[in-house]
Amino acid sequence: MQSNAKPAAAAADAPRPKRPPANRPQAAVVKRAVRKLAKEARKTALTAALIGLVTIFLFPIALTVTNSLMAESEIAINFFAISEDKSNASDPRIAGTYVHLKWIPDRVTIAQYYEVLVKKQQFLIMFWNSVRMVVPIIAGQLAVASLAAYAFALLRFPMREPLFFAYIVTMLMPFQVTLVPNFIVADKLGLLNTYSAIILPGVFGAFGVFLLRQFMMYIPYAYIEAARADGASHLHIFARIVLPMCKPGLAALAILVFVDSWNMIEQPLIFLHDAIKQPLSVYLSVISEGARGIAFAACAIYMAPTLLVMLYAEQHLIEGIQLSGIKG
Amino acid sequence: MNTFWQRIFPARRDRIGGAAGSEGKAQPPPRPGAARRRIRLRLGEGGTAALFLLPSLAGFAVFFLVPFGVGFYYSLVDSPIDGSFVGLRNYADLLANEVFRRAALHTLLFTAVSVPLNMALSLALAMLLNRNIYGRNWLRVGFLAPLVIPVASVVLVWQVMFDLNGTINGWLHRLGRAPQDWMESGAAFWVVVIVYLWKNVGYNMVLFLAGLQNIPPEYYEAASIDGAGKFRQWRTITLTYLTPTAFFVFIMSIIHSFKVFRETYMIAGEYPQERIYMLQHYMNNMFQSLDYQKLTSAAFLMAVVIVALVFVLFRVERSISKSIG
Numbered sequence: 001m002q003s004n005a006k007p008a009a010a011a012a013d014a015p016r017p018k019r020p021p022a023n024r025p026q027a028a029v030v031k032r033a034v035r036k037l038a039k040e041a042r043k044t045a046l047t048a049a050l051i052g053l054v055t056i057f058l059f060p061i062a063l064t065v066t067n068s069l070m071a072e073s074e075i076a077i078n079f080f081a082i083s084e085d086k087s088n089a090s091d092p093r094i095a096g097t098y099v100h101l102k103w104i105p106d107r108v109t110i111a112q113y114y115e116v117l118v119k120k121q122q123f124l125i126m127f128w129n130s131v132r133m134v135v136p137i138i139a140g141q142l143a144v145a146s147l148a149a150y151a152f153a154l155l156r157f158p159m160r161e162p163l164f165f166a167y168i169v170t171m172l173m174p175f176q177v178t179l180v181p182n183f184i185v186a187d188k189l190g191l192l193n194t195y196s197a198i199i200l201p202g203v204f205g206a207f208g209v210f211l212l213r214q215f216m217m218y219i220p221y222a223y224i225e226a227a228r229a230d231g232a233s234h235l236h237i238f239a240r241i242v243l244p245m246c247k248p249g250l251a252a253l254a255i256l257v258f259v260d261s262w263n264m265i266e267q268p269l270i271f272l273h274d275a276i277k278q279p280l281s282v283y284l285s286v287i288s289e290g291a292r293g294i295a296f297a298a299c300a301i302y303m304a305p306t307l308l309v310m311l312y313a314e315q316h317l318i319e320g321i322q323l324s325g326i327k328g
Numbered sequence: 329m330n331t332f333w334q335r336i337f338p339a340r341r342d343r344i345g346g347a348a349g350s351e352g353k354a355q356p357p358p359r360p361g362a363a364r365r366r367i368r369l370r371l372g373e374g375g376t377a378a379l380f381l382l383p384s385l386a387g388f389a390v391f392f393l394v395p396f397g398v399g400f401y402y403s404l405v406d407s408p409i410d411g412s413f414v415g416l417r418n419y420a421d422l423l424a425n426e427v428f429r430r431a432a433l434h435t436l437l438f439t440a441v442s443v444p445l446n447m448a449l450s451l452a453l454a455m456l457l458n459r460n461i462y463g464r465n466w467l468r469v470g471f472l473a474p475l476v477i478p479v480a481s482v483v484l485v486w487q488v489m490f491d492l493n494g495t496i497n498g499w500l501h502r503l504g505r506a507p508q509d510w511m512e513s514g515a516a517f518w519v520v521v522i523v524y525l526w527k528n529v530g531y532n533m534v535l536f537l538a539g540l541q542n543i544p545p546e547y548y549e550a551a552s553i554d555g556a557g558k559f560r561q562w563r564t565i566t567l568t569y570l571t572p573t574a575f576f577v578f579i580m581s582i583i584h585s586f587k588v589f590r591e592t593y594m595i596a597g598e599y600p601q602e603r604i605y606m607l608q609h610y611m612n613n614m615f616q617s618l619d620y621q622k623l624t625s626a627a628f629l630m631a632v633v634i635v636a637l638v639f640v641l642f643r644v645e646r647s648i649s650k651s652i653g
Contacts (some may be wrong), residue, residue, distance in 0.1 A: 098498025148384030181395030205386030284480035322538035
């Protein structure tokens with residue numbers, strides 16, 4: 001495809017016909033130009049269609065951000081129709097009205113942000129709670145999982161495969177499956193109502209081991225063999241050869257774990273009794289019911305870290321996801 | 329081409345050759361001097377592996393294996409405290425329970441509908457993105473973005489869209505159609521399917537895209553010289569060589585299909601419309617009502633089904649990969 005585009009372009013750039021009997025070559029040039037144009041058109045049309053599709057995918061982000069810049073009163077008018085309490089549904093004022101989706105604020109204001117960040121101290125406390133849970137989970141999972149993945153991918157030991165099968169199976173289980181026993185274990189260890197009850201299971205989740213192992217499988221064994229022959233210890237190989245080669249995998253894992261634990265809802269609700277200890281995810285589910293006027297700004301702040309991290313490390317994330325599943 | 333399961337459970341010999349050497353050849357040629365070196369290497373390997381695994385394994389045991397064992401034990405006794413052994417009675421009770429049966433059915437139905445849909449859509453999307461287009465990288469990120477949108481934001485937009493007085497009903501109203509109660513009718517099922525697809529299609533698309541880009545273009549060239557049409561090429565080359573990727577995607581899709589519970593729970597609470605009342609709701613509610621017997625036996629049954637599923641997958645993929653060669 002590429003190869004016939006080039007001569008066509010060259011022919012268009014050089015209009016003077018080299019040979020006098022121009023009839024046939026000219027027809028060919030026109031044909032080529034038409035074909036190129038058609039190809040260009042198809043490419044543009046396909047891109048446009050995909051842009052249309054991606055707009056739907058990004059719609060919630062856009063809605064959250066634009067609405068976060070509206071004043072509380074404007075939100076109240078737009079979303080008046082969604083009443084909190086369903087007994088009002090037959091209220092004639094509500095019955096015929098629907099949510100008014102508005103993209104451009106009448107007046108851009110950061111009042112919502114001011115309210116959320118400055119006036120409501122609770123929000124910042126919850127944000128901090130989330131950070132306090134998520135950061136140790138990411139750090140812990142990266143450390144623990146990369147060590148274990150090294151063993152699974154590059155060392156041989158008895159029971160390796162059955163053990164790994166157990167990891168895969170637990171990775172598939174929904175949280176509710178081990179809910180009760182987990183609760184009892186946490187109770188026995190005295191972890192209830194502490195962040196450890198959430199952080200520790202998060203650190204030891206099987207997903208990290210799985211993802212990183214997939215990644216390490218692609219490291220040519222010859223590297224390890226050569227390093228061993230030079231007398232390097234496994235710890236040295238792990239830290240100096242394998243970890244640097246796994247950077248995209250580690251980045252992808254960090255992002256995926258971050259997103260997952262930033263969104264934890266079931267775990268904090270069950271393991272933490274004190275309202276003040278709850279993370280932002282739980283708190284937000286409460287304010288979106290009560291004060292819709294600030295919910296958009298709260299959500300915007302809440303999703304900013306995950307979106308920024310994703311945009312920042314987008315290449316690593318994609319590469320990490322890809323390498324975990326492909327390459328044969 | 330390595331298959332998914334071979335990558336997960338490679339034969340020993342494959343492993344030693346490394347991923348680079350395993351393509352197409354069952355046995356990589358032995359390297360001179362390798363055998364001697366390997367023996368020395370193997371001496372401490374079990375011990376080293378134990379050290380590397382220790383942190384993970386300890387935590388894994390405390391927070392996953394032991395709870396699982398304890399859970400199984402609870403499912404066999406009649407009370408968590410000083411209970412006496414009742415054998416499979418909890419299971420019999422559970423299977424006779426109408427609510428459980430419906431929850432299980434709905435979970436099965438949801439997985440059976442949403443996972444294939446997810447795979448088909450993400451494959452289609454990946455194939456479109458794999459064609460000649462502008463700004464592929466940006467589009468790819470755009471489709472992946474829903475993965476990182478937090479639950480709370482999803483719930484907020486969900487309410488705005490699907491509420492009785494929400495935007496969608498507003499549109500219907502403008503078209504002169506009767507508004508629907510999306511979350512309180514059978515439509516709720518499809519709403520959840522859509523949210524699941526919206527959130528997870530991007531992830532699978534990235535996986536498929538990599539799989540597509542990994543198929544050597546020569547295969548297509550050879551096939552078109554042999555006179556194979558586009559569809560035939562797609563069926564015999566694309567689909568066949570995507571099989572390992574597809575298995576991986578399948579597993580991830582199932583994991584993600586369980587995770588949609590979070591959103592459903594946040595929007596519709598503990599007792600949503602029946603068609604979206606899943607096993608997770610059931611277990612969650614059994615936990616709230618302290619019915620540990622029902623919860624643990626339901627959990628164990630679900631685990632058995634998942635293990636069986638993974639096992640069957642494993643078998644199927646092995647036989648398919650054998651036919652690819």
